[in-house]
Amino acid sequence: MGFKNKNKRGYMQKPAKAIEPFRFYTRLHLSELTGLRASNLNQLLDIIKQVPGSCIYHHTHRFLQQHQYLSPEPPNDFAYWVSNVLGEDELGERLASIDTVQFFTVRSLRDKITSTIEEYLKKNISASLRFAGEGEEFHFIKSTSFILPTNCIAYDLGEFVDIFRTITIDSIYFHIFESRLRLEKKTNDFSNWIETSIGDKGLADKISRLDPYTHTLEDLRKTIIKIIEQRLRD
Amino acid sequence: MMVNMEGYIPIVGRPIIDDLRLLAEKLEGKVIQHINSTAVGGGVAEILNRMVPLLKDLGVESGWDVIKGGERFFEVTKKFHNTLHGKPGEITQRDFDIFLETSQKNIEALDIYGDIVFVHDPQPIALIKKKTGNKWIWRCHIDVSNPNQRVWGFLEDFIVKYDSAVFSAPGFSQKLPIRQFLISPSIDPLSDKNKELPQETIDSVLRRYDIKKDKPIITQISRFDRLKDPVGVIEAYKLVKKYFDCQLILAGGSAADDPESLQVLEEVMTRSKNDKDIHILLLPQDDIAVNALQRASDVIVQKSLKEGFGLTVAEALWKSKPVVASNVGGIPLQIKHKYSGLLCHSIDGASFAIKQFLANPGYAKKLGQNGKEHIKNNFLITRHIKEYILLFLSLYHKEDVVYL
Numbered sequence: 153m154g155f156k157n158k159n160k161r162g163y164m165q166k167p168a169k170a171i172e173p174f175r176f177y178t179r180l181h182l183s184e185l186t187g188l189r190a191s192n193l194n195q196l197l198d199i200i201k202q203v204p205g206s207c208i209y210h211h212t213h214r215f216l217q218q219h220q221y222l223s224p225e226p227p228n229d230f231a232y233w234v235s236n237v238l239g240e241d242e243l244g245e246r247l248a249s250i251d252t253v254q255f256f257t258v259r260s261l262r263d264k265i266t267s268t269i270e271e272y273l274k275k276n277i278s279a280s281l282r283f284a285g286e287g288e289e290f291h292f293i294k295s296t297s298f299i300l301p302t303n304c305i306a307y308d309l310g311e312f313v314d315i316f317r318t319i320t321i322d323s324i325y326f327h328i329f330e331s332r333l334r335l336e337k338k339t340n341d342f343s344n345w346i347e348t349s350i351g352d353k354g355l356a357d358k359i360s361r362l363d364p365y366t367h368t369l370e371d372l373r374k375t376i377i378k379i380i381e382q383r384l385r386d
Numbered sequence: 387m388m389v390n391m392e393g394y395i396p397i398v399g400r401p402i403i404d405d406l407r408l409l410a411e412k413l414e415g416k417v418i419q420h421i422n423s424t425a426v427g428g429g430v431a432e433i434l435n436r437m438v439p440l441l442k443d444l445g446v447e448s449g450w451d452v453i454k455g456g457e458r459f460f461e462v463t464k465k466f467h468n469t470l471h472g473k474p475g476e477i478t479q480r481d482f483d484i485f486l487e488t489s490q491k492n493i494e495a496l497d498i499y500g501d502i503v504f505v506h507d508p509q510p511i512a513l514i515k516k517k518t519g520n521k522w523i524w525r526c527h528i529d530v531s532n533p534n535q536r537v538w539g540f541l542e543d544f545i546v547k548y549d550s551a552v553f554s555a556p557g558f559s560q561k562l563p564i565r566q567f568l569i570s571p572s573i574d575p576l577s578d579k580n581k582e583l584p585q586e587t588i589d590s591v592l593r594r595y596d597i598k599k600d601k602p603i604i605t606q607i608s609r610f611d612r613l614k615d616p617v618g619v620i621e622a623y624k625l626v627k628k629y630f631d632c633q634l635i636l637a638g639g640s641a642a643d644d645p646e647s648l649q650v651l652e653e654v655m656t657r658s659k660n661d662k663d664i665h666i667l668l669l670p671q672d673d674i675a676v677n678a679l680q681r682a683s684d685v686i687v688q689k690s691l692k693e694g695f696g697l698t699v700a701e702a703l704w705k706s707k708p709v710v711a712s713n714v715g716g717i718p719l720q721i722k723h724k725y726s727g728l729l730c731h732s733i734d735g736a737s738f739a740i741k742q743f744l745a746n747p748g749y750a751k752k753l754g755q756n757g758k759e760h761i762k763n764n765f766l767i768t769r770h771i772k773e774y775i776l777l778f779l780s781l782y783h784k785e786d787v788v789y790l
Contacts (some may be wrong), residue, residue: 178405182776183568186558206786252577260679287531291556293568298783300408300790334787 167308179326205258210295410444419500423509459488469534471692572770578673591678605683625737637667708750723764726757
């Protein structure tokens, strides 16, 4: 029976030592107000085109950290405002269903948002006549990230999963979302490390195939733990 | 009571506190000096009373100074406060002169020792004249979404000399040539106002104020201030009372910098006489009593006409209470309508929402629970401390992605 060979963590064998250890970082953010506000779709579109990428990033990712317990939650502030304040449900749905995980840069995500609004405005001329009521304008906010190393370092997959259980969701957020899109690394840090330092491409792919935008951060934590534990038991 | 960060571990978890310690190390050698206008009463003093010792516990050297002002000065700043909230009111040149005279005395008397000087609200704003090579932040706790332009213009001359400004809600931001940050205030889950209380403490507070638990309790906790609309709450209660035999508690203190509150209290007394189910309680700084009254309530109301933020909402939600509150200031950040409470825009709307809760206890309970989760994630003092430290660090880093 395989049980005889389990080590103290309950895995079949001691996990292989990584070529490079994984250092967990954390990302803490501050919201910077721009003073820019939109009352209708044309204004929204104009401002989306000119604001820094940090604004687009903020309004498409804020919900992930602030409403992690809340499901279902609108995936981005633009979609929410267009639907709930302007009452343009169809455009709201189109903006909400933009598949963020398919974009590797904030620039390309911004282009998709602007083209979605432009196409809609072309076909629905009256949509530009709808105005938000006083106090319901869209306020543009910019996200400033502070990235710092934590004291948590994993030298193998077993240690990794142990740390992963208790690390803050800010750290998970950083390695999955911020690294991939804002820092333009194309994949999440966990998959990158598992592939290059553990040499387990299959496991790395399994994690990078997850659509993190459809999970709450705690769900994501549980799902990744399950995937890694399964591999450690195999 | 000894204040330290370790006490928050059972509530938010050790990793969050570890992150705060890591972050605080990055401020090594910097002294933070908070300045406001009152040591007791009102939300700002309450936050600073907890914030300053906790920053010190994290190793961030912090001090807190209070400016001095006479009755005339505080009457003027109360006028500023009301007109910045968009309330009509006449401001004269004499008012500005009184403000500047007292400010000058404070400029001369107050010692500035901070590497970072953190000025709260308009009262001490003119101290910026003492700026030398250090960093200055102006923290606005007021709803300035629709301010009186004359007063705002007067203050703006000072604001633009600061390095950064901080507002509590996105709608409060203004076009300014300096950086502006969004930082919501917070509640402290370990303070007397929010900590868990044994049932006997709650019962004894009710006995002290002669309140029986024989009918549902609706409560608004707030200063006796027109902008909190205590008279509107009485009206809403009277509409509810037609259908539900309930009682109303209006409880609050008065702040040292608010000369108007006694006058409002008198109006409230007049409006509520002849109804033995309305309890008007003047609670000068009795946090345990506030905590007990909130916990004893069936529905908590915050029917403000304007709010800097409305932390009583967070306090009530933290106690898992169903809350009915106006859709003003920072309240919609705390309540997602029909999910973590009910928002209202009028006396009729408030009474309708209160009736919904009283008629549907299961619904009320669910919204209260959701509310507690939302407060835990976004409005506790640990998040506030994190953002203040980041704010201090932002003074030395201009980029959007900062590697520490």
